[in-house]
Amino acid sequence: MTQTRLPAPVALGGAVSIGAMTAIQARINGVLGVRIDDGIVAGLISFGVGLVILIIVTVLLPSARAGAGRLWHGVRSRRIPPWMLLGGACGALTVSTQGLTAGVLGVSLFSVGVVAGQTVNGLLLDRLGVGPAGVVAVTPGRVLGGAFALAAVAISLSGDAIATTPLWLLLLPFAAGVGIAWQSAANGRLAQRVQSPMTATLMSFVAGTAVLAVAAAISVAVGGIPAALPTEPWVYLGGLLGFVYILLGATIVAHTGVLLLGLGSVLGQLLTSVVIDLLWPAASVPAVWQLLTMVAVAVASVLVALPWRRRRR
Numbered sequence: 001m002t003q004t005r006l007p008a009p010v011a012l013g014g015a016v017s018i019g020a021m022t023a024i025q026a027r028i029n030g031v032l033g034v035r036i037d038d039g040i041v042a043g044l045i046s047f048g049v050g051l052v053i054l055i056i057v058t059v060l061l062p063s064a065r066a067g068a069g070r071l072w073h074g075v076r077s078r079r080i081p082p083w084m085l086l087g088g089a090c091g092a093l094t095v096s097t098q099g100l101t102a103g104v105l106g107v108s109l110f111s112v113g114v115v116a117g118q119t120v121n122g123l124l125l126d127r128l129g130v131g132p133a134g135v136v137a138v139t140p141g142r143v144l145g146g147a148f149a150l151a152a153v154a155i156s157l158s159g160d161a162i163a164t165t166p167l168w169l170l171l172l173p174f175a176a177g178v179g180i181a182w183q184s185a186a187n188g189r190l191a192q193r194v195q196s197p198m199t200a201t202l203m204s205f206v207a208g209t210a211v212l213a214v215a216a217a218i219s220v221a222v223g224g225i226p227a228a229l230p231t232e233p234w235v236y237l238g239g240l241l242g243f244v245y246i247l248l249g250a251t252i253v254a255h256t257g258v259l260l261l262g263l264g265s266v267l268g269q270l271l272t273s274v275v276i277d278l279l280w281p282a283a284s285v286p287a288v289w290q291l292l293t294m295v296a297v298a299v300a301s302v303l304v305a306l307p308w309r310r311r312r313r
Contacts, residue, residue, distance in 0.1 A: 019268025049239025067196025087186035088207030090179030117177020188253035
C-alpha cells in the first residue's frame, strides 16, 4: 500500500502540537496526583478515561473495527510480534511519572527531563530502524539537533530551581522520555501493520491500563486508599489528551522518524510549559531567562534537524 507523504511543515506542526498536549496533560495529571496523594492511581485514572473513549470510538467507526480485527488475527497468527504491542507500557510510565513529579517540579523541569530521554533514545531508535520510517541516517544536522535539545536541559539545570530537588525526581522524567520515544516507534510500526493508527492507539491504552492497574493495586496495598477524588471535571481530561496525542503520534511518526517527532514535540512541550509555569507556578520553576533560553535552543534543535535538502524523489 502506497502511503502519501505529509509535507515536512505539516508533520512538524503535528509533532509540536503533541508536545503542547503532553505539557498540559503533565500539569493535569500532576495536580490529580497531588490531590489524591497517589501519582500511580492518578495515572490509572488518566489511562482509564482514554481507554473508555477509545473503546467507544472503535465501536462506532467501521475503519477502527476493521483495524481491531486485523490486530486480533495478526496476534493469533503471530505475524505481529509482542514488542509492537508494548508501547502502552511506556505510556503507563509517562503518566505515572507525571502524577508523581510534575505537580512538584513544575511542567518546565518535568519537560526538560523528558527532552533528554526522548532525544537520546530517538537518535538510537532511528539508527536501529525500530520506527516505521526504517533506518534513518545519523546526519550532522540530526546530531546537532539532538545536542541543542540536550543543551536546553543543561540550561534548565544551571540555576537554583533544583537545589532542593531530590535526584530521583529528575531521573523519572528522563526515563519517561526514553519511554515516549519507544512508544512512538512501537505504535507507529503497529499502525503500519494493522493499517489503522486508531487500533494502535487502542492497543497502547489497553497495555498501559493493564500495567497501571497492577501498579496501582501495589501502591494501594502499600500506601493505603488514596484521598477522595476531586470533583472538578478538568482534572480528568488527561486521558482525553493522551488519546489525541498518541493517535497523532502513531499517524505522523512514519513521516518524521522518531527523532524529529521527538524534537518537534520537545518544542511544543517547552513553549507550553513556559506559559503554564509563568501563569501557574509550581514549587520548582526555573528563572524566566532560563525558560526563554530553553525555548530558543529547542527551536534551533528542530531547525538544524529538518531535512532541508530532501527534494529529489
